[in-house]
Amino acid sequence: MSISYQFACTHCGQLNNYQVIENGEEACCVRCSSVLYRQRKHMFDASLALVVTGLILFVMTNAFPLIALKAQGVTQELTIWKATAAFWQQDYYWLSALLALNLIIFPLFELLGLLWVVLTIRFAWDKQWAIRIFRWLSEVKPWGMLEVFMLGLLVAVVKLGDIAVLVVGSAFWAFIFLVLSMAALTANLDRFTVWRALKACPSST
Ligand SMILES: [Zn+2]
Numbered sequence: 001m002s003i004s005y006q007f008a009c010t011h012c013g014q015l016n017n018y019q020v021i022e023n024g025e026e027a028c029c030v031r032c033s034s035v036l037y038r039q040r041k042h043m044f045d046a047s048l049a050l051v052v053t054g055l056i057l058f059v060m061t062n063a064f065p066l067i068a069l070k071a072q073g074v075t076q077e078l079t080i081w082k083a084t085a086a087f088w089q090q091d092y093y094w095l096s097a098l099l100a101l102n103l104i105i106f107p108l109f110e111l112l113g114l115l116w117v118v119l120t121i122r123f124a125w126d127k128q129w130a131i132r133i134f135r136w137l138s139e140v141k142p143w144g145m146l147e148v149f150m151l152g153l154l155v156a157v158v159k160l161g162d163i164a165v166l167v168v169g170s171a172f173w174a175f176i177f178l179v180l181s182m183a184a185l186t187a188n189l190d191r192f193t194v195w196r197a198l199k200a201c202p203s204s205t
Pocket residue numbers: 009010011012013014029030031032033034
């Protein structure tokens with residue numbers, strides 16, 4: 001069965017005809033050549049593996065110390081929760097809230113949301129919630145700044161290394177790999193293919 005419909009390029013607004021493409025191929029806009037959608041073999045299975053990896057790394061990032069400082073015989077360990085609470089206690093409410101949103105709430109919402117969306121597609125569950133969640137994820141995505149925090153953390157590690165003995169904790173490495181796995185997840189999961197797959201899922205309404 002051939003499907004004939006047009007959709008607008010998100011970069012330049014040009015209307016493009018939908019074409020069925022093979023695994024490994026990309027469909028590009030006729031005007032600006034930006035990639036409209038990709039067809040990847042095992043895309044949803046790879047995404048599921050990345051989401052589960054991301055959730056394990058998220059738990060590790062939050063459960064263990066990011067860094068520990070040793071000075072004058074005293075060791076001070078820093079976790080994400082401790083840093084957030086410390087800023088709050090010192091009346092830096094906005095900074096504390098930003099840390100909590102960017103490092104705890106947004107990544108967890110993104111990982112759990114994508115887990116639900118991928119499982120819905122994989123096992124043909126009712127699509128009602130998956131559609132809402134995937135739309136919300138697109139809306140909150142620009143507010144997630146995990147990569148910015150990673151750069152800040154790397155700068156802090158280099159600077160703090162000059163004034164005290166610094167021990168990089170297991171959560172530090174978990175956090176680096178969490179950022180990488182979430183970037184790989186974003187690159188792997190093609191939005192257009194997700195919406196098309198959700199369209200084929202059953203709906204109770
Ligand atoms: Zn275009």
